[in-house]
Amino acid sequence: MEEFTKLIHKYLRHDKKFPHVWCPGCGIGIMLGALIRAIDRIGYEKDEVVLVSGIGCSGRLPVYVDFNTLHTTHGRALTFATGIKLAKPGLKVIVVMGDGDAVAIGGNHFIHAARRNIDLTAIILNNSVYGMTGGQYSPTTPFGMRSTTTMYTNIEHAFKISELAVTAGAAFVGRGTVYHAKLLDGLMEKAFLKQGFSVVEVIAHCHTQYGKLNRLGGPVEMLQWQRDHAVTVESAARMKPEEMEDKFLIGVLADRDLPVYTEQYERIRQRAKAGQGKDA
Amino acid sequence: MTQATEEKKPPNIDIYKAWCKACGICVAFCPTGALARDETGSPYVKDPEKCAKCGLCELRCPDFAITVHEKKERQARGGQ
Ligand SMILES: Cc1ncc(C[n+]2csc(CCOP(=O)(O)OP(=O)(O)O)c2C)c(N)n1
Ligand code: SF4
Ligand code: SF4
Ligand code: SF4
Ligand SMILES: [Mg+2]
Numbered sequence: 001m002e003e004f005t006k007l008i009h010k011y012l013r014h015d016k017k018f019p020h021v022w023c024p025g026c027g028i029g030i031m032l033g034a035l036i037r038a039i040d041r042i043g044y045e046k047d048e049v050v051l052v053s054g055i056g057c058s059g060r061l062p063v064y065v066d067f068n069t070l071h072t073t074h075g076r077a078l079t080f081a082t083g084i085k086l087a088k089p090g091l092k093v094i095v096v097m098g099d100g101d102a103v104a105i106g107g108n109h110f111i112h113a114a115r116r117n118i119d120l121t122a123i124i125l126n127n128s129v130y131g132m133t134g135g136q137y138s139p140t141t142p143f144g145m146r147s148t149t150t151m152y153t154n155i156e157h158a159f160k161i162s163e164l165a166v167t168a169g170a171a172f173v174g175r176g177t178v179y180h181a182k183l184l185d186g187l188m189e190k191a192f193l194k195q196g197f198s199v200v201e202v203i204a205h206c207h208t209q210y211g212k213l214n215r216l217g218g219p220v221e222m223l224q225w226q227r228d229h230a231v232t233v234e235s236a237a238r239m240k241p242e243e244m245e246d247k248f249l250i251g252v253l254a255d256r257d258l259p260v261y262t263e264q265y266e267r268i269r270q271r272a273k274a275g276q277g278k279d280a
Numbered sequence: 281m282t283q284a285t286e287e288k289k290p291p292n293i294d295i296y297k298a299w300c301k302a303c304g305i306c307v308a309f310c311p312t313g314a315l316a317r318d319e320t321g322s323p324y325v326k327d328p329e330k331c332a333k334c335g336l337c338e339l340r341c342p343d344f345a346i347t348v349h350e351k352k353e354r355q356a357r358g359g360q
Contacts (some may be wrong), residue, residue, distance in 0.1 A: 005336050005347040012344075018299055019343050025303030029342025182340040220308040223340075 004037065011046070012037045013066050020064055025219025027178035027204030028058055031125055034181055035094075036065065038188035049092045052081040054106065056098035057132045057206070058125035075105030078113045081120050089119070089262050092192065095246050099126040099140040107139070114168035118198045118261040123188065124161055124199065127206040135209030146213045162201045166254045171196030173254040177203040180225035180250060188251065196260045203248070204229070290328035291325035292349040293337075300345035327339070 003241070022028050039049060051062035051125035053073035062069035068091070072080045081095045102110050102124045113120060130136040130146055137147035139159045146153055162175045172194040174187035184202065191198035205211055205222035216222055234245060293314070302321045311334060316326035323346070325331075337346050 004335065005344065008344045019301060019345070022342065024301030024342075025305055026342055029344070030340055033339065033341075033344065179340075181336075216314065219303050219305055219342075223309070 004033075005153055007040045008033060008036055008140065011040070011065050011067075013064055013093045016064050016069065016071050018064075020217075021060060022057060023208045025207060026057070027127070027202070027219075027223075028061060028125060029180040030181055030186070031058075031123070031202050031204065032064065033175075034178075034184040034188055035061075035123065036184040037138055038192060039067075040217055041185070041189055042192055043045045044192075050081075050084055051096060052077050052084065053096040054098070054101035055132070056101050056130070058096060058098040058127075059101060059132075061096045069260075075101055077101060078106060078109040078120070078122065082118055083114065085118060085120055085262060086265065088091070089266065092121075093119075094121045094123060094192070096123050096130065097125070098138075099128065100125060100138045100160065101131045103139050103161055111164065111168040114165050114170040114197050114199070117169055117171055118260040119196045119263075121188075121194075121200070122165075122203065123191075125202045125204050126161055127210065128158075129210040131206040131209055135206070135213060141210075145210075146147065147210065148213065158247050159183075162199065162249075162253050165199040165201075169197070169258065170199050171256055171258050171260070172198035172252075173201075174199070174252050175201040175203065175248070175250050177226040177230050177250060178205070179223045180230065183250065184230075187252070190255070194255070194260055195263075201241050203250075237266075291323045291331050291333050292330060293331065294347040295323055295325070296345045296347070296348065299343045300341075301343055303333060303342065305340050305342065306346050310337055 015194045031191050039061050045180045046067050049067040051067045053059040053062045065173040077095045077097055081093050088139050126140050130138050134147040135147055137154055140153050142151050143157045165173045174190050176184040176187045187200050191200045207218050207222050211222050229247050230250045233248045233249055236249055307315045307317050307323050312330040312332050314331040315323050315326050318324055334350055335348055338348055
């Protein structure tokens, strides 16, 4: 097991302050471990990888790791990442976002990145709330739950991020939880290797905001909740619909080969350079 | 005899106190009960003999603060 720790240290930025800034027991650290293990298994060089994030607790993740990193503005991480990928298609561009980042302020960028099938990987930490700014509701806060801006309970309905990505056209979509840490590194590895837009939704907990307001307990109880409510795609196939009512699917939700924007764009560039007409 | 003693040696589990935030995750989900929390809530290795070296504590620690060192020798199964 020792080698896990070794490689975690290989990729951390030692000039940053540790322990990291996240609350005790926050799932973002577990997600960071999974991300590092997946990258290491594939064997990317550190300089080959670009980690782009927005703003939020999850948005702080790239700060700690020794890749090319870009900490951008809230909701716009995918736009910066799109620019990087088009300018340097050889780089592996990974975007780390919170649920607010990805489907509230950045929702439009998200669906269109999926629709274009641009070759990026979006890792979305879904903790059902705006963690960093004090527990305001987000588009993924479930109906009937409390947040600091829905003290009378939320009367809106939550986006299902993965299902949204499937519908919008992403080539690969996987959902995991931080409790299922091993499954998570597998999903990330598959997503990184996929040509086209790949999404990994990571169900996590913000016990200090969302958990506290809804009396869901601390990190241990919230991880137990993930354990008890997540069902793998394989197990779900053998279950009755009513058994799935309060559960959610984890595993690979979509994996398909579609024309990739970045490749199509390169083809047009080559044709234009060669002086071929638009009808060629 | 020496070798047999070596083989029974339980794994070395390091808890890096400077990074550990005493969240309790490693202890709560250790399948064998090798770990426990002290009166301050910090984890400690209570029963190293029980450790199955599954590595789950290391995988789920959000702070990279616990390491399970794999023994060089093959783990002896059964027998005291
Ligand atoms: C343009 C803009 N609007 C609003 C904010 C304030 N803000 C910072 S983080 C955040 C939400 C964070 O929620 P999420 O993306 O889910 O990340 P988490 O902290 O939960 O990981 C907001 C609204 C901002 N920084 N910039
Ligand atoms: S506020 Fe919530 S999401 Fe942010 S570090 Fe703390 S537990 Fe994690
Ligand atoms: S999981 Fe990590 S941070 Fe939490 S108590 Fe165990 S060693 Fe400490
Ligand atoms: S390696 Fe497994 S059995 Fe050993 S202490 Fe960690 S979680 Fe417990
Ligand atoms: Mg959030």
